[in-house]
Structure formats: structure tokens, C-alpha cells
Amino acid sequence: MHIDKIKINNFKNYISTEVKFSNKINFLFGKNGAGKTNLLDAIHYLSYGKSAINNFDSDNILIKKTFFKIEGDYSNNLSYKCTFEQPNIKKIYENNDKYSKVKDHIGKIPLVFVNPYDINLIRNYSSERRRFFDQLFSQIDKNYLDSLLTYNRLIKQRNTYLKSLSTIESIDINHLKVYDEKLIKLNYYIHNFRKEKVKKFGKKFISVSSELNKSKDNFSILYSSNFNEDMSHQVFEKYLEKDFYTKKTNIGIHNDDYLFNMNNKLIKRIGSQGQQKTFIISLKLSEFYLLKEKLLISPIILLDDIFHKLDDRKINVLVNYLLKEEFSQIFISDSIEDRLNEIKKIIKKIKIINIDKGKTYEE
Structure with missing residues (x-):
């Protein structure tokens, strides 16, 4: 899968532009603030119906x-269009046919985006990591997406009820059981799905990271949950008092986490900036492999400011890794001319797109 052409109107710092792309490697070059990330985000928007940044x-x-x-023409002979009008009217089209629901578009254009904000996957709260894996799993399994949406809706309703209570004696147990019996089934399914998929994902991640890291450091991902298969809907009764005082549901897969480790310790505590960057790149490339395997489509790869925090050796390792035949279309952005010149020596077939103040110029 690759994008042949994109048209952009009034998106971030782009007034009106049209860009044609190579089906292999595209290098976006320009100063900081020129619009490199914005162009990549427009491509991302066509895949997911939302910005990766805002x-x-x-x-x-x-x-x-x-x-x-934003409009894009793709190698599958289909065109996609995303429009947004104030105050809040979003529309997504496939060949001018509007989707009734945005979720119906998910998985049509698989894409992996590596950007500087991804460091938050390591440094921030568990919700960031859940969001990453939920987006990945939702693309490869529609049942997972539907189950997750239903689960989130039920949790929101249950928590709203808890917040409406003034005293613990006013709790209607039978009312809560309606939620709890549905939630326990969804917990079983989502918990087992995540556990199985992360185990498989982790094996590929270890393989990718060992190639990119080239050191004795061992990266790993562990799935962590306060829910287990032995629980029944009665577990919610056990935590009912705590739920009342905290005004939220304390047991369930909405509290799950994915532990990002280096040498069996959290990488956010012991890893250098370069090691953390390599971890993120390995994570996203493993995402590429899972999407390709399940969807039978080679995802587009967007690499924004990918070389920052990497030394020359790691940059060389990464660039040569990206030359593998299994990768299809790749976008790389950077602002350092000397680095571009070095990369042009390694990658013989590369399309350079210069960007300045929201305008694009092809070499």
C-alpha cells in the first residue's frame, strides 16, 4: 500500500498544496517549523480520521x-477524503462515498507513524500505552474494536451512576448488577485478547529491537492487569465501597498497563534518551509487522525527526534496516542538510521534497 498523491487545503500551515510521492522512500527536508510534521500528520489523518498530534x-x-x-489517491485505485468544518462537522469519504461511521474506515489504510511525541508512551501514564495497543488491535480485529467501544460506554455509565450517589446506603445493587454482568464478559474477552496478542507482539519486538539495538541490553514488553480469569461479577461487589468513595470502577481492563522494560527494569527509569528512542522505533516497527501479517497489506511508514537522539552508528543501523524489501512506502523528515547528504549516499533511490513555510518543492 502506498499513497500516490495528496491535496491539502487549510490544514495547519498549508493553504493549498498538492504533492506527488515516490512509492518507496520520500525524504521531507526543511527547517524546523516549515511544515514537515504537518504534511506527515495530513497523511496520518487520511488513515485514521484524526490527527496524531492534536x-x-x-x-x-x-x-x-x-x-x-485532505484528499489522497492510493495504490489500491481508491481515493479518500477527510473534511472538517467548524464547529464540529467531520466527514470521511471513500471514492466520494461518505462513511456513516468513522470506525468503518479504520484498517483501510494501515499506517505507522513515529514522531517525537511517542516518547510519552514510555514516560507518561498507562492510558498512553493502552491507547497505542487499542488502536493497533482495533485495526486487526473489528470484534475487539466493537467490544472495547461497548466496554468503555458501560464503564462511563457505571461511573456516572457512582458519582450520582450521595450515600453508600443509597446504592441500588440490582442496578449495578446490570452493568457488572455485561462488564465481566467483556473483561474476559478483552483481557484474553490483549494477553495473547501482546505475547506474540513481544516476540517480534524482541527480534526487531535486538537488530536495531546491537548491544547486550534486552528490551521487553509485559502485560499487566488487575483483572484475571478467575474473577466473576461478584468481584465488583467486593470493591463496591472503594468504588463509591473514589467515584469510579476500580477493577477491570480499563486499568491495564504494558510495562516497557530494559534488562527487566522500567526503561523510563534506567534508559538513556538514545535507548528510549530505539525502544520506541522498535515498538513502531513491530506494529508494522503485525499490521502487515493480519491485514495482508504493507503499511505506510512515517518517520518524523527520527534521527534525533541517535548517534551515527545507530542512524546507520536504522537506515540500512529500512532498506529491507519487506517495507513498502517510507517517509522520513529531517532538518539537517549534512545528514541528508549522508543518507543519499546510502539510499540510492530517494525522492527529496523540500518544504518551506507550508509550501513544497520537489528536487
């Missing part, structure tokens, strides 16, 4: 404009 669609609209539009 949480609110309105933040992606060019200043003083009221809408943005």
Missing part, C-alpha cells in the same frame, strides 16, 4: 479559516 480537529484548521480538506 486532540481537537478544530486545532488543525489554518488560522482565520473555518474548514480544512
